[in-house]
Amino acid sequence: MEPIGVIGLGLMGSALSERLRAAGHNLVGFDVREVRTTFPGEVKESAREVFDATRMVVLSLPNSDVVAEVLLESQPIRNGTMILDTTTGDPDMAAAIGLELSNQGVDYLDATLTGSSREARAGQLVITAGGRERAFEAAVPLFRTFAKQWFRMGLWGTGSRAKLAINLVLGLNRAVLAEGLSFAKAYGLDPRTMLDVLRSGAAYSRAMDVKGPKMLDADFTPEARLAQHHKDVKLILAAARGCGAATPLSAAHEELLASLVDRGLGELDNSAVIRAFEPAADSA
Numbered sequence: 001m002e003p004i005g006v007i008g009l010g011l012m013g014s015a016l017s018e019r020l021r022a023a024g025h026n027l028v029g030f031d032v033r034e035v036r037t038t039f040p041g042e043v044k045e046s047a048r049e050v051f052d053a054t055r056m057v058v059l060s061l062p063n064s065d066v067v068a069e070v071l072l073e074s075q076p077i078r079n080g081t082m083i084l085d086t087t088t089g090d091p092d093m094a095a096a097i098g099l100e101l102s103n104q105g106v107d108y109l110d111a112t113l114t115g116s117s118r119e120a121r122a123g124q125l126v127i128t129a130g131g132r133e134r135a136f137e138a139a140v141p142l143f144r145t146f147a148k149q150w151f152r153m154g155l156w157g158t159g160s161r162a163k164l165a166i167n168l169v170l171g172l173n174r175a176v177l178a179e180g181l182s183f184a185k186a187y188g189l190d191p192r193t194m195l196d197v198l199r200s201g202a203a204y205s206r207a208m209d210v211k212g213p214k215m216l217d218a219d220f221t222p223e224a225r226l227a228q229h230h231k232d233v234k235l236i237l238a239a240a241r242g243c244g245a246a247t248p249l250s251a252a253h254e255e256l257l258a259s260l261v262d263r264g265l266g267e268l269d270n271s272a273v274i275r276a277f278e279p280a281a282d283s284a
Contacts, residue, residue: 064089088235092157095130111143112163128153177198179277220272225270233254
């Protein structure tokens, strides 16, 4: 069996690699920066070497510009190669990349992931993918290694569009939870008891399970970085301007995230959004 290639060995790429290796796949990998995590396979010197070694490549990169650079540097990509691009990026760029690669005989899916690196390690991700149906069906056995559900949204770019819609709701859920817990604390309520109350009632969201304890413990060890979500919100606002959607809550959210990034908190877990609601003395 050919190995599976993984390009992008950060938080999510390393988590996907662990799941793929546990499922019995041999791996070859490359990171656009110096490898920061333990990779359970052979680390190559370039993306080109990864594409030379296999016809199944998973991309887990910071943004669409990096995806485009990696693919350009790896040309020509062999006919029959399958690329699963898990990057949360620009839907229009994903659509253009998919069409161009299809003309080269390369199958491409913008197979975006909902969930953190912790959820990837538990096989609990949700995939929204754009691409040809036959490519989607061929990728399902791989999806099974790290996801619990997967949806084909349409042709290239639609997986990324769906991910932006998901991240809009998910990010605001986190921000509202952070504001609510901070409000409860300032109002003289025990925030841990309040989190239990919120979990039990109509206000519940999964952010309470995944991010609530991290907020209360000030455990901002990154599972999904705040700066990455700030990038996503900027993509959401650009898409909204393009299609005429009204997104006033996301506009306020972007300003809030930008302030945290400016404070040097971008590399923390996105649960660090609670820092935006803390009194200055507490957050210094």
